[in-house]
Amino acid sequence: MQNAKDTFYITLRSRLATVNPARTMTLRAVSRPGILVTEAEAPAPLPILDAFALNWAGLQADLQLPAILAQMTCEIQYSTAGTQANAGLDRGRTLEEMDYEVLKLLYPYSAQKMNYAQNPAATMETLVFWSEPEFGPVMTQRDRLSRTVKVTVFAFQEQGEQ
Amino acid sequence: MADLSTQNPCGLAQRVATALLRANGGTTACLQMPPLEGDSTNAGQIGLAAPGFLSLPLAPVVFRKARVSMQDGQLPKYELLISGDAVAAQVTQLQLSSGEALLAMASGVVVAGKLFLIEAVSASESQGQAYLYRLLLQETCGEWPL
Numbered sequence: 001m002q003n004a005k006d007t008f009y010i011t012l013r014s015r016l017a018t019v020n021p022a023r024t025m026t027l028r029a030v031s032r033p034g035i036l037v038t039e040a041e042a043p044a045p046l047p048i049l050d051a052f053a054l055n056w057a058g059l060q061a062d063l064q065l066p067a068i069l070a071q072m073t074c075e076i077q078y079s080t081a082g083t084q085a086n087a088g089l090d091r092g093r094t095l096e097e098m099d100y101e102v103l104k105l106l107y108p109y110s111a112q113k114m115n116y117a118q119n120p121a122a123t124m125e126t127l128v129f130w131s132e133p134e135f136g137p138v139m140t141q142r143d144r145l146s147r148t149v150k151v152t153v154f155a156f157q158e159q160g161e162q
Numbered sequence: 163m164a165d166l167s168t169q170n171p172c173g174l175a176q177r178v179a180t181a182l183l184r185a186n187g188g189t190t191a192c193l194q195m196p197p198l199e200g201d202s203t204n205a206g207q208i209g210l211a212a213p214g215f216l217s218l219p220l221a222p223v224v225f226r227k228a229r230v231s232m233q234d235g236q237l238p239k240y241e242l243l244i245s246g247d248a249v250a251a252q253v254t255q256l257q258l259s260s261g262e263a264l265l266a267m268a269s270g271v272v273v274a275g276k277l278f279l280i281e282a283v284s285a286s287e288s289q290g291q292a293y294l295y296r297l298l299l300q301e302t303c304g305e306w307p308l
Contacts, residue, residue: 006208013207028213028269030200040209042194042269045281116204 001059001070003115004128004155008074009037009054011111011128016052019104020097025051047146050094052102053077067126068157074130076102079146088143095138095145102149106133113155126156175288180222180245183294188222191242193252193268194277215269220248225273228298237301240278242271246285246293261285261292270302277302 016023016033023034025048027041034051047053058073078098082091110129115122136148195216205211228239249261258264265283272278278299285292 006204009208010204028196028200028206029198030202030206032202032207037208040207042213043279045279116208117210119205121204 001072001155001157003113003117003124003161004070004153005037005056005072005074006116007111007114007128007155008130008153009035010114010116012052012054012105015105016101019101023050023101047077047079049144050080050098051078052098052105065156067159070155070157072153072155074151074153076133076149076151077146078102079144081143081145091143091145095147099135099147102133102135106130106151113158124161125158128153128155130154169289171289171291173291175293176246176250176291179286179293180247183222183224183243183245186224188224189273190219190221191223191225191244192272193218193220193264194270194272195268213269217272218252218268220244220252222248223273237303239281240273240299240301242273242278242297242299244295244297246291246295249292249295261295265295265297271297271299273299277304 013033013035016035024031025034025036026032027036027048034048035054036048036051037054039056053076055075055077056072057075058071060071062069062071078095080091080094080098082088082094109132110127113124113126113128115124131152134150136150139146139148195218197214197216200206201211201214203211206213222245224243226241226243228241246261249264253259253261253264256264258267262283262285265280268280270277270279279302280297281300282298284296286294286296
């Protein structure tokens with residue numbers, strides 16, 4: 001299942017670099033596309049603005065198939081306070097841009113599963129695929145707008161895979 | 163209306179804060195900083211590669227338990243008071259813009275071999291220069307020695 005999680009993140013990161021090359025952030029001294037896996041970064045009291053954070057939540061396994069089918073819920077969280085040039089009054093527009101980017105990042109809804117624990121990464125035999133996004137309501141906290149999008153990610157557990 | 167009176171900062175508040183912290187059980191805390199050259203590989207972003215955090219010592223500091231009400235299931239919170247001079251020295255060495263920038267880059271603080279997470283940062287200033295930084299810390303669940 002870890003390979004599916006890694007594949008999902010790196011697929012979305014690669015697509016973000018194409019969809020909006022300007023959406024970057026500097027994290028741990030590295031400038032990179034504005035998307036991160038929360039559980040692979042240091043805990044922070046506040047979310048990073050104008051970046052996508054992937055949180056892995058639910059997990060179910062279908063054992064009735066020839067190979068175990070894992071269903072993992074990924075919550076994509078993002079927040080914005082608008083831009084400095086517009087004194088934050090464009091935060092609604094900025095959030096809408098991020099909503100649209102989420103749609104673009106998730107389509108097409110599949111990717112070849114990779115094993116990134118090896119160097120170079122090894123191609124696996126099955127696909128990782130995921131559902132259409134389920135957008136949650138906008139949460140307002142003072143000048144910050146946030147949204148959570150839920151996606152169910154499916155992956156077959158291959159033989160020998162941990 | 164602008165305040166146009168002449169103010170010549172002489173560093174008095176900074177020296178007083180440093181002396182007070184040193185006299186009141188001053189100790190050393192280490193900021194956990196990202197490496198100067200980050201890991202831009204896939205492994206560095208999916209939790210596979212060790213982050214290689216640097217330990218940046220700050221002294222004198224005073225570490226004490228914060229006066230907040232305890233709740234079930236909540237880890238205790240602590241306060242760390244850091245001398246403005248100690249932060250300024252590291253800001254100069256790392257060529258950063260401010261003490262806040264330095265503290266924002268830190269992923270945690272190690273005090274007496276235990277890691278704490280930074281919940282909030284505030285600075286007390288005199289004549290526009292910080293003389294004391296106050297960090298609100300939360301104990302981490304990990305019990306590994308640092």
